Amino acid sequence: MINTYEYARELDHQDPLAGYRNEFYVSGNKIYLDGNSLGLLSKRAEQSLLGMIEAWKEHGIDGWTTGERPWFYLSENLGNQVAPIVGADEGEVIVTGSTTVNLHQLTATFYQPNGRRTKILADELNFPSDIYALQSQLKLKGFDPATHLIQVKSNDGHTLNEEHIISAMTDEIALIVLPGILYRSGQILNMELLTKEAHMRGIPIGFDLCHSIGSIPHSLTSWDVDFAFWCHYKHLNGGPGATAGLYVNKKHFGKQPGLAGWFSSNKEKQFDMEHELNAAADSGAYQIGTPNIFSMAPIIGSLSMFNEIGMEKIREKSLKLTGYLMELITTELDGHGFIVRNPLDEERRGGHVFLEHPEAPRICKALKADGVIPDFRAPNGIRLAPVALYNSFEEVWQTVQILKTIMDEEKYKQFENKRGVVA
Numbered sequence: 036m037i038n039t040y041e042y043a044r045e046l047d048h049q050d051p052l053a054g055y056r057n058e059f060y061v062s063g064n065k066i067y068l069d070g071n072s073l074g075l076l077s078k079r080a081e082q083s084l085l086g087m088i089e090a091w092k093e094h095g096i097d098g099w100t101t102g103e104r105p106w107f108y109l110s111e112n113l114g115n116q117v118a119p120i121v122g123a124d125e126g127e128v129i130v131t132g133s134t135t136v137n138l139h140q141l142t143a144t145f146y147q148p149n150g151r152r153t154k155i156l157a158d159e160l161n162f163p164s165d166i167y168a169l170q171s172q173l174k175l176k177g178f179d180p181a182t183h184l185i186q187v188k189s190n191d192g193h194t195l196n197e198e199h200i201i202s203a204m205t206d207e208i209a210l211i212v213l214p215g216i217l218y219r220s221g222q223i224l225n226m227e228l229l230t231k232e233a234h235m236r237g238i239p240i241g242f243d244l245c246h247s248i249g250s251i252p253h254s255l256t257s258w259d260v261d262f263a264f265w266c267h268y269k270h271l272n273g274g275p276g277a278t279a280g281l282y283v284n285k286k287h288f289g290k291q292p293g294l295a296g297w298f299s300s301n302k303e304k305q306f307d308m309e310h311e312l313n314a315a316a317d318s319g320a321y322q323i324g325t326p327n328i329f330s331m332a333p334i335i336g337s338l339s340m341f342n343e344i345g346m347e348k349i350r351e352k353s354l355k356l357t358g359y360l361m362e363l364i365t366t367e368l369d370g371h372g373f374i375v376r377n378p379l380d381e382e383r384r385g386g387h388v389f390l391e392h393p394e395a396p397r398i399c400k401a402l403k404a405d406g407v408i409p410d411f412r413a414p415n416g417i418r419l420a421p422v423a424l425y426n427s428f429e430e431v432w433q434t435v436q437i438l439k440t441i442m443d444e445e446k447y448k449q450f451e452n453k454r455g456v457v458a
């Protein structure tokens with residue numbers, strides 16, 4: 036019954052968010068399942084970008100202070116619109132920088148080695164850029180990353196165990212940085228628990244929300260997280276290289292930015308051009324230079340949808356989509372050698388399904404040739420992200436049918452089992 040096309044159609048009929056698909060540029064002959072790497076363009080995001088270009092055309096330099104959305108205050112204003120999505124209060128979120136630059140900023144601010152506490156705690160499954168940033172911050176403070184970057188091990192190569200992380204929170208740890216959702220397996224870490232345990236041991240803790248923002252709800256402030264950072268181009272659909280975001284808990288307001296620039300200023304004082312920084316009293320202090328207005332503009336339109344719907348409803352549909360996809364994989368692709376590596380449990384699984392298969396590189400190529408856009412992760416992972424705002428249950432059904440044909444007919448054998456440059 037659940038394997039039928041009619042059942043998929045019925046799920047779409049019952050879906051309260053189905054109408055949002057029309058808000059996006061979805062290609063009629065492609066099934067896009069890569070929204071966790073680069074979300075699709077929406078008409079609202081396009082409009083907000085075009086509006087910003089008009090503002091430049093019309094106002095020139097005065098666009099900084101006039102027009103519908105004066106650029107000088109855009110990072111702060113947008114930050115307050117992102118705040119409900121991560122469960123933050125006014126002034127705690129700023130839209131600025133890139134994920135990696137924001138991690139540098141926050142580490143430069145919160146990593147203050149003192150006495151025995153000199154090490155940074157991370158994990159061995161995190162995204163390389165985060166690890167490189169932490170290694171370079173350690174070196175800047177004169178420590179050897181080989182001894183001072185502690186990376187919690189994974190037992191199965193895919194997931195982390197919170198108990199292991201907690202037992203690594205020793206009195207030598209000065210800072211903890213972990214992902215909210217692991218980028219490969221899609222495992223959700225229990226951010227509330229980890230924060231509580233870190234604070235019991237006097238350690239500040241921050242999270243990388245690249246894969247969790249726009250995918251699951253967060254309550255950063257009520258969990259008492261110290262800081263967080265993320266990109267807006269994955270689930271948030273802000274466009275390639277969209278300006279990123281960061282959160283600093285208001286109990287830390289007043290802490291001087293580790294990496295200062297003139298946009299760290301109190302906005303009233305910025306144009307006094309003094310050589311002594313008077314930093315903003317909120318998370319605005321962690322900006323560095325002039326904001327990339329056109330890389331922020333699409334976020335305005337995109338966010339309006341998230342705030343209109345609310346993260347709870349988006350999460351509800353996302354769970355249904357990934358649950359349905361896993362069910363079809365189990366029933367339709369049995370015996371074809373796929374292993375589902377994401378946590379199955381709803382409390383633990385994020386917005387994508389992670390499959391392992393020894394032939395993954397060329398299965399991904401075969402999927403692309405047949406119009407399905409997956410996301411390959413070396414050496415043998417396939418991430419499939421059916422996104423609540425623009426994917427349908429029918430597309431999930433079709434994807435599994437296409438994959439079944441590729442496997443039944445061994446169509447993947449026409450391709451080389453190697454990855455491309457961007458994968």
Ligand SMILES: *Cc1c(COP(=O)(O)O)cnc(C)c1O
Pocket residue numbers: 133134135136161162164165214218243245246266
């Ligand atoms: C996508 C991603 C990044 C990318 O960082 P950029 O600075 O935007 O290039 C970093 N960390 C994680 C966990 C990611 O998923």
